[in-house]
Amino acid sequence: MNKYRSHNCTNLRKEDVGSTVLLSGWINKKRDHGNLLFIDLRDNYGITQCIIDKDNSNFSSLEKIQLETVVKIEGVVVNRSKETINIEIETGEIEVKIKKFEVLGSCKELPMPVFSDQEYSEEIRLKYRFLDLRRKKIHENIILRSKVISFIRNEMNSYGFLEFQTPILTSSSPEGARDFLVPSRLNPGKFYALPQAPQQFKQLIMVSGFDKYFQIAPCFRDEDARADRSPGEFYQLDLEMSFVEQNDIFNVVEKLLINTFKKFSNKKLMYEKFPKISYSEALIKYGTDKPDLRNPLIINDITEIFTRNDVSFEIFKKLVNKGSKARCIVTKNTKDKPRSFFDNIDKWAKEQGFSGLAYFTIEKEKEIQAKGPIGKFFSKDALEEIMKKTGAKIGDSIFLSCNTQKELEKITALARDKIAKDLELIDENIFAFCWIIDYPMFERNEQTNKIEFSHNPFSMPQGDIEKINFEKPLNILAYQYDIVCNGIELSSGAIRNHIPELMYKLFSIAGYEKQQVDEKFSGMINALSYGAPPHGGIAPGIDRIVMLLAGEKNIREITMFPMNQNAQDLMMNAPSKIDENQLKELSLSLKLKK
RNA sequence: GGGGGUGUAGCUCAGUUGGUUAGAGCGAUCGCCUGUCACGCGAUAGGUCGAGGGUUCGAGUCCCUUCACUCCCGCCA
Numbered sequence: 001m002n003k004y005r006s007h008n009c010t011n012l013r014k015e016d017v018g019s020t021v022l023l024s025g026w027i028n029k030k031r032d033h034g035n036l037l038f039i040d041l042r043d044n045y046g047i048t049q050c051i052i053d054k055d056n057s058n059f060s061s062l063e064k065i066q067l068e069t070v071v072k073i074e075g076v077v078v079n080r081s082k083e084t085i086n087i088e089i090e091t092g093e094i095e096v097k098i099k100k101f102e103v104l105g106s107c108k109e110l111p112m113p114v115f116s117d118q119e120y121s122e123e124i125r126l127k128y129r130f131l132d133l134r135r136k137k138i139h140e141n142i143i144l145r146s147k148v149i150s151f152i153r154n155e156m157n158s159y160g161f162l163e164f165q166t167p168i169l170t171s172s173s174p175e176g177a178r179d180f181l182v183p184s185r186l187n188p189g190k191f192y193a194l195p196q197a198p199q200q201f202k203q204l205i206m207v208s209g210f211d212k213y214f215q216i217a218p219c220f221r222d223e224d225a226r227a228d229r230s231p232g233e234f235y236q237l238d239l240e241m242s243f244v245e246q247n248d249i250f251n252v253v254e255k256l257l258i259n260t261f262k263k264f265s266n267k268k269l270m271y272e273k274f275p276k277i278s279y280s281e282a283l284i285k286y287g288t289d290k291p292d293l294r295n296p297l298i299i300n301d302i303t304e305i306f307t308r309n310d311v312s313f314e315i316f317k318k319l320v321n322k323g324s325k326a327r328c329i330v331t332k333n334t335k336d337k338p339r340s341f342f343d344n345i346d347k348w349a350k351e352q353g354f355s356g357l358a359y360f361t362i363e364k365e366k367e368i369q370a371k372g373p374i375g376k377f378f379s380k381d382a383l384e385e386i387m388k389k390t391g392a393k394i395g396d397s398i399f400l401s402c403n404t405q406k407e408l409e410k411i412t413a414l415a416r417d418k419i420a421k422d423l424e425l426i427d428e429n430i431f432a433f434c435w436i437i438d439y440p441m442f443e444r445n446e447q448t449n450k451i452e453f454s455h456n457p458f459s460m461p462q463g464d465i466e467k468i469n470f471e472k473p474l475n476i477l478a479y480q481y482d483i484v485c486n487g488i489e490l491s492s493g494a495i496r497n498h499i500p501e502l503m504y505k506l507f508s509i510a511g512y513e514k515q516q517v518d519e520k521f522s523g524m525i526n527a528l529s530y531g532a533p534p535h536g537g538i539a540p541g542i543d544r545i546v547m548l549l550a551g552e553k554n555i556r557e558i559t560m561f562p563m564n565q566n567a568q569d570l571m572m573n574a575p576s577k578i579d580e581n582q583l584k585e586l587s588l589s590l591k592l593k594k
Numbered sequence: 595g596g597g598g599g600u601g602u603a604g605c606u607c608a609g610u611u612g613g614u615u616a617g618a619g620c621g622a623u624c625g626c627c628u629g630u631c632a633c634g635c636g637a638u639a640g641g642u643c644g645a646g647g648g649u650u651c652g653a654g655u656c657c658c659u660u661c662a663c664u665c666c667c668g669c670c671a
Contacts, residue, residue, distance in 0.1 A: 031633050031634095032627085032630095036630080040631070092631090109621075111605075116605085116620075116632090122663065175671040196670095223670045224668085224670080227664090229670075353597090353667090564664090566663090
């Protein structure tokens with residue numbers, strides 16, 4: 001028998017009554033009745049109630065023992081009387097009568113309690129993460145994460161994918177996020193970069209003829225944190241396939257995600273076949289390329305209404321005249337909502353830094369009319385036209401905004417969420433997946449006015465390559481796609497451009513000389529010129545998948561050892577200063593800002 | 595880089611229009627208690643009210659500066 005335990009803390013049942021057992025674990029909770037002491041012993045698997053009374057010579061030392069001390073307990077399994085059975089825990093029908101005990105790991109006074117459902121400041125949780133991780137909810141989240149990852153691995157293997165590792169020390173890339181840099185001792189003045197994603201490597205794997213690759217890949221981007229974005233590092237299910245079209249990727253990923261979500265969650269899937277929404281359609285209907293499809297509200301463009309002579313809402317008319325657009329959100333049957341409902345939304349819009357949200361309600365007494373502060377500006381005919389365009393019915397309300405297209409997309413997207421929340425239109429028990437497709441290859445940077453890659457420079461443009469009009473780059477679409485679930489972007493992917501000449505052409509549009517491309521992407525470009533297969537892939541974010549499955553809103557709740565918002569590890573004290581010798585070896589010197 | 599929120603005992607929080615000695619629960623220490631499972635009861639210790647400056651007879655409370663944490667914007671091919 002093992003020296004520490006014969007059973008773990010969830011093993012023992014009625015059938016074990018009478019046997020002498022050895023348990024090891026943490027003191028989760030003590031209940032001291034003076035002459036009788038209950039101890040809840042906890043390990044990874046569960047809790048077993050142990051009991052000792054004053055007749056035992058160990059009583060007084062156990063009575064004084066600190067919570068979270070690690071002990072080994074030897075005792076006999078006994079039945080609990082009917083009244084004292086605890087159905088909350090799996091071992092609740094029995095308890096262990098303590099004979100002997102031994103402290104395996106003593107515990108100082110706790111900076112935070114482990115046995116408690118209370119919430120604690122992140123600062124203390126992260127500093128004492130090893131204590132925090134003992135707590136039930138987060139302990140279970142981390143176990144869930146492990147199970148999800150091994151499930152995904154098994155699925156991918158069963159689909160015929162091979163798992164490969166790719167380098168962590170690689171080269172800096174000019175596109176995308178800020179790189180984490182690592183100085184090279186052997187090459188003074190030169191730096192490695194940590195990979196933002198194994199993008200080039202996975203393409204090289206395809207060129208190497210491996211056909212189907214995947215990896216649970218760490219990705220490093222030096223960008224500021226958000227609730228759903230760790231600073232520094234995160235994990236992707238990186239995958240790539242050869243001789244595929246967009247739909248082949250979709251089929252694999254849909255199958256994987258549906259299987260995963262069905263296995264690990266009881267929530268319903270809104271679509272078993274993910275709907276495909278084009279980027280441009282998404283921006284109009286939802287104001288964003290990551291729409292929450294649980295939200296039934298749709299945005300409609302009604303710019304034309306404000307060119308009519310029988311509409312006298314002059315503020316909007318002037319803006320439309322200058323090139324602004326007008327869009328609206330219809331809410332069903334809200335005519336009896338109190339004035340405060342509408343005013344709160346308008347007030348909220350102003351707090352978001354917009355000029356507010358105008359609104360009216362469509363009613364019919366003798367004839368159709370608009371009620372509300374701006375109702376009087378719309379004629380009956382104009383209202384009927386709006387109803388036709390938006391599908392609004394009598395009794396519905398319309399929230400509208402007028403602005404430049406970019407700003408309008410922003411506010412309508414936010415307003416769509418806000419109004420749905422206020423009206424409680426979102427079913428939290430649903431996962432609504434969709435594909436966003438047909439991303440533009442390029443976009444214009446509004447500040448510099450330059451043409452840039454809008455997503456991934458390695459994506460394949462759509463259409464017959466011979467016939468692409470490179471004179472109008474903003475019209476070129478790419479085989480580039482995203483998966484969105486409940487308004488969270490899970491991944492993006494693309495069919496890759498495997499034709500070097502086409503690559504040079506596209507890079508030249510974005511302002512890169514051939515020589516620069518050769519320099520920055522030498523490995524890739526070179527490889528593509530030695531017989532590259534058509535290929536494509538995608539990279540779903542593991543952290544966000546686990547977040548959705550665990551029902552958590554913060555990525556730190558499903559990350560074992562996360563950094564704080566300032567990219568510091570409070571437990572390990574990273575980042576930290578290094579000594580002069582280390583700098584010297586790397587040929588570095590510091591020039592700190594005061 | 596910018597905006598919002600928070601900061602009071604080891605932990606979670608309360609603290610009135612500025613007014614005696616800053617409170618509670620959990621935890622800690624000590625005592626009582628033989629069937630609890632958030633055990634119960636009693637007592638004790640524990641505070642630079644994030645820090646610095648200012649207004650005031652008097653500041654946890656008002657003002658300024660600053661720091662930390664967090665949420666958001668920018669950023670995230």
